[in-house]
Amino acid sequence: MVLEPINEERVLIVGVELETDFIDIKDSMDELEELVYAAGGKVLGRIIQKKKSIDPAYFIGRGKAIEIKNYCEELNINTVVFNDELSGAQLRNLEDIIDKKIIDRTNLILDIFATRATSKEGKLQVKLAQLKYRLPRLVGLRDYLSREGGGIGTRGPGEQKLETDRRHIVREIKNIENALKEAKKNRDIKRKRRQKSSLPIVALVGYTNAGKSTLLNRIIEMDVEYDESKKVFEYDMFFATLDTSLRRGRLPNGQSFLITDTVGFVNKLPTHLIEAFKGTLEEIKYADLILHVVDVTNSNLDLQIQTTMDILKELDVIDKPIITVFNKIDKTDISNLVYDGKYVDKKIFISSKEGTNLDKLLKMIQDNLPIEYKDVTLLIPYDAQNLVNYFLENYKVSSVEYSANGTKIRLNISLTDYNRYSRYVIKDEII
Numbered sequence: 001m002v003l004e005p006i007n008e009e010r011v012l013i014v015g016v017e018l019e020t021d022f023i024d025i026k027d028s029m030d031e032l033e034e035l036v037y038a039a040g041g042k043v044l045g046r047i048i049q050k051k052k053s054i055d056p057a058y059f060i061g062r063g064k065a066i067e068i069k070n071y072c073e074e075l076n077i078n079t080v081v082f083n084d085e086l087s088g089a090q091l092r093n094l095e096d097i098i099d100k101k102i103i104d105r106t107n108l109i110l111d112i113f114a115t116r117a118t119s120k121e122g123k124l125q126v127k128l129a130q131l132k133y134r135l136p137r138l139v140g141l142r143d144y145l146s147r148e149g150g151g152i153g154t155r156g157p158g159e160q161k162l163e164t165d166r167r168h169i170v171r172e173i174k175n176i177e178n179a180l181k182e183a184k185k186n187r188d189i190k191r192k193r194r195q196k197s198s199l200p201i202v203a204l205v206g207y208t209n210a211g212k213s214t215l216l217n218r219i220i221e222m223d224v225e226y227d228e229s230k231k232v233f234e235y236d237m238f239f240a241t242l243d244t245s246l247r248r249g250r251l252p253n254g255q256s257f258l259i260t261d262t263v264g265f266v267n268k269l270p271t272h273l274i275e276a277f278k279g280t281l282e283e284i285k286y287a288d289l290i291l292h293v294v295d296v297t298n299s300n301l302d303l304q305i306q307t308t309m310d311i312l313k314e315l316d317v318i319d320k321p322i323i324t325v326f327n328k329i330d331k332t333d334i335s336n337l338v339y340d341g342k343y344v345d346k347k348i349f350i351s352s353k354e355g356t357n358l359d360k361l362l363k364m365i366q367d368n369l370p371i372e373y374k375d376v377t378l379l380i381p382y383d384a385q386n387l388v389n390y391f392l393e394n395y396k397v398s399s400v401e402y403s404a405n406g407t408k409i410r411l412n413i414s415l416t417d418y419n420r421y422s423r424y425v426i427k428d429e430i431i
């Protein structure tokens, strides 16, 4: 993955502050600046306009647009990024006055996703969202799409140039939707296979850059059977992760569990993108427990939490047990943390970087997974020896004995596995 800004663009960011806003405009613009950086651009200035309502034709005031034009000349800016989604007409009108490439927040996020997507399915999902964004805006986008150099807002997944012809776009949307249906079928098959192992699944969710991938790496490192090659990508940049990864961790009681990492969220995440990524995000639906990772250094914890919870609601998964994991406590004094406890029930404060409280977190996962255990002795016939391997790999087995009739193992087994393999049980006791 290319981490250095490619094709650096000189960017001006523009936001409107409405009286009805509940988000601090400064926080929102800081975040927009991060997003520009993640897309490979450099922010050279920001303009904020206070308004009573959004101008339907220009988004900002027309006078402000002229001011921006002059500002762009002075600072040699080539791209202006707006903090909200713009209509096709607004894009067109703004470009007419400012005469620079105009991008909105949605397009910026789509663009970042396009440059990050690596899996076939990820690329299709991003492309679908981009085409759906583009379709009602073809008039407004026409000019800068043909500008030389391309850059932010013109990139499709895998460096592909994005389609500008309406009929092609409509056809392509259909094709991608069909391809994604196929991909879903394959994923369902894989999941069914996985369910055979009946290991509990824990899903990491949260705002982008909260530390989900870092936490996943620390958790898999704590497994006795840790394999370095299983590490996932962690990096200080928005949307470092786009694809879902599934790894194995181990609970203090010795049982393995599966842990999934997935794409992070951000405020005003484009609806088309959420829609397109539902396939990938679906993995969260199959989790037994959700770890909601929150970055304590973020200046607006409530917004961070709310954004994630809104998406979890949309995915219809908020009935699952959720642990709020406040991460990066090495970087800030947590006694001063301010947040509204509305969505925070079970919680823990950790530092993935320094390993603080990770053992406690694993214990908490174990206690909150809806799993019951039983102490049992199984006698596994020699023609089912791969089952012995399954138990040895995924449980803390307390004894193994080889007898004439098969392998006798004693372990603390989950109720699901107990029911599944009850025919091999020769002795059990409920604990």
Ligand SMILES: Nc1nc2c(ncn2[C@@H]2O[C@H](COP(=O)(O)OP(=O)(O)OP(=O)(O)O)[C@@H](O)[C@H]2O)c(=O)[nH]1
Pocket: 207, 208, 209, 210, 211, 212, 213, 214, 215, 233, 234, 235, 236, 237, 238, 239, 240, 241, 242, 262, 263, 264, 265, 327, 328, 329, 330, 331, 350, 351, 352, 353, 354
């Ligand atoms: N100081 C500190 N930094 C951390 C901690 N956990 C993660 N980070 C850093 O935060 C940055 C983002 O971490 P990631 O694990 O990539 O975050 P993520 O949630 O997976 O982000 P996306 O995949 O982009 O959604 C990296 O630079 C990490 O090193 C922590 O406990 N303390």
Ligand SMILES: [Mg+2]
Pocket: 212, 213, 214, 233, 234, 240, 241, 261, 262
């Ligand atoms: Mg990540």
